[in-house]
Amino acid sequence: MNMGRTILPSIVALSLAACGGGGGSGGGSTPGPGTGVTPTPTPPPTTGTCSYSSRAQFVRDTLNEWYLFPELLDLTVNPASFTDVQTYIDALVAPARAQARDRYFTYITSIAEENRLIQTGSNAGFGIRLSYDTAANRVYVLEAFEGAPGFAAGIDRGTEILSINGTSVASLMASGGANAVSDALGPTQAGVTRTLTFRPLGGTDQTREITKTEFSLDPVSDRYGVKLLADGAGGQVGYINLRTFIVQDAGPQLRAAVAQFKAAGVNRVILDFRYNGGGLVSVAKLLGDLLAADKTGQVFSRTVLRPSKSSENETDLFAAQPEAIAATRIAVIGHSGTASASELVANAFIPYLGTGLALVGANTFGKPVGQFAFDRSACDDRLRAVTFRTVNRDGGGDYYTGLASVMPRTCAAGDDFLRPLGDAEEASTKTAVDFLAGRSCTPITAGGGVTAQGAGDRYRLLQSRAPTAAQRENPGLF
CATH class of the missing domain: 3.90.226.10 (2-enoyl-CoA Hydratase; Chain A, domain 1)
Structure with a gap:
């Protein structure tokens, strides 16, 4: 949501982290259209603005003031025990996660990336949504976005991905599971190229070199929306x-x-x-x-x-x-x-x-639950904190x-x-x-x-290990 009041989820290994729009600068969060809520968090430290210690202190102070479950916030965690802001956040909210109240819904993300997604729907990738068969080690396409390189190459719903850069999906799944497939697909950046062998629904095997490009996430498909x-x-x-x-x-x-x-x-x-x-x-x-x-x-x-x-x-x-x-x-x-x-x-x-x-x-x-956005524009940091x-x-x-x-x-x-x-x-x-x-x-x-396919929990959405803003909101997107 492009607002201080936000519900934008993300799934990582089927763990969801919601997020949403917002804006503003410094340590504030500005609501988007349709909300009267305008959080006024504690101002961030003014020295060492983007150092790990400054960012960690901002996270701690903001969560201490605004977190929806204050009794489930572990403020005894020592930030010096970590070097990564997200890892520190995970430790702070671990008690809430243990009670399934905050399953990776509180996180740090990029202001610019998230705002661009909200305003334009723009995202880099193949433009395909993937699932994997936990029993047979196979990967299938659930959806293809029009205007994206995957769809242009002939990949659509029901397509099976057979190999990535010459390595079979079966061997990737056998050696490293779904994470190995995600890693093989490469970073979510325009210009990244992979050679994919795939089998379209009812068709013959094809091999195509496909380059990730920027494409728009059309909310309602012109084909079947x-x-x-x-x-x-x-x-x-x-x-x-x-x-x-x-x-x-x-x-x-x-x-x-x-x-x-x-x-x-x-x-x-x-x-x-x-x-x-x-x-x-x-x-x-x-x-x-x-x-x-x-x-x-x-x-x-x-x-x-x-x-x-x-x-x-x-x-x-x-x-x-x-x-x-x-x-x-x-x-x-x-x-x-x-x-x-x-x-x-x-x-x-x-x-x-x-x-x-x-x-x-x-x-x-x-x-x-949903989040407010707390921004520090100097660092391109947006803290998505569960607040309501x-x-x-x-x-x-x-x-x-x-x-x-x-x-x-x-x-x-x-x-x-x-x-x-x-x-x-x-x-x-x-x-x-x-x-x-x-x-x-x-x-x-x-x-x-x-x-x-009537197979219980056999098929699961494939997730990136380092999801972008678009992947947080669109589970299975690559």
Whole structure:
């Protein structure tokens, strides 16, 4: 989110770290659009501005003042025992992590990199989202971004990556697991070239030299992002695949999508968030508004800070939007990469739709907390610190283990990456349509249901060991 109040998650080895926009300079954090919260942290030291000791002191002072769980902050940790700011942060918040309250959600990142991502969606890479088969040591493409070099080379959903620079994926997985594959793909920088051998879905093996370039993360795909699907009973349902909440252009695209539904008289909607790690709260709030024409003035969500910062608490109300519809049933497609702002939208509708709302697919990551941005522009440092939690109208918001435990209905379904996203026969999409049409489904189990190809937790998102801002918000992106 481009705001002081932010929910932007990241997954590292399936551990999520949320983040968000912000801005400002020095030690401050400036809110973005749609929030009245403007943190005023303790000013940073003025000497040795970018030395490790100065940066560590700034982190400690800021967390001591603002961290959502002050009782779970270990201030006895000696910063001199570390040489890396992130490692020191991890030690400070270790008690909260042990209770699954802060799973790498507090971190240091680059102001310039994150702002560029929020404002333009620009990112360097192949533009493909990857998963790996934990049982068979194979790597598959879940999604390809249009305008990126991977898609231009013929790589799309369902493609299997066979080798990287002549080394087979099977041998990489056998020797070093998913990390070895991530490392072999190289740093996330424009100009990095790799020779990939891959097998397109239904095609023959190909070998291409592909160079990472800058590309834009289009929040709603022009190919499959918005659809009207038949419900099998003579009606239609609206389908939106939102890849990320982090890019500001998501707002206009969502307006256009819901305007299509309104023109078609559609009031039952599928929100496909299966790989959506979160993003701007302002975009989440807008999406809520667009689906709640009949709820204007009622509570969308509440933002709750630690007791000493309760004066910063906020309540967001549904606002009227010209494109809005009054959704009567909503199916949220989620999987392990679904987090933060994605979960916020689903949670907001629980008090209003009841059993007319369902989580389809598998359990989500579980991130009901968000961060403020605390900037030191001289060092290009942005501290993303967990500072608030969000709850719905009725105070519900403790889904640290995922949404499956709090949603009125759940329907287990696989992520069938052998079919295109938005395909009416793709497992999760088909199950979502069935739910909206009133047909029965199998609930998600305590273990989370099925994640891909009906194989339980066999398929997992591949993560970079040193994620960029874009990779934090888009799990599996390379």
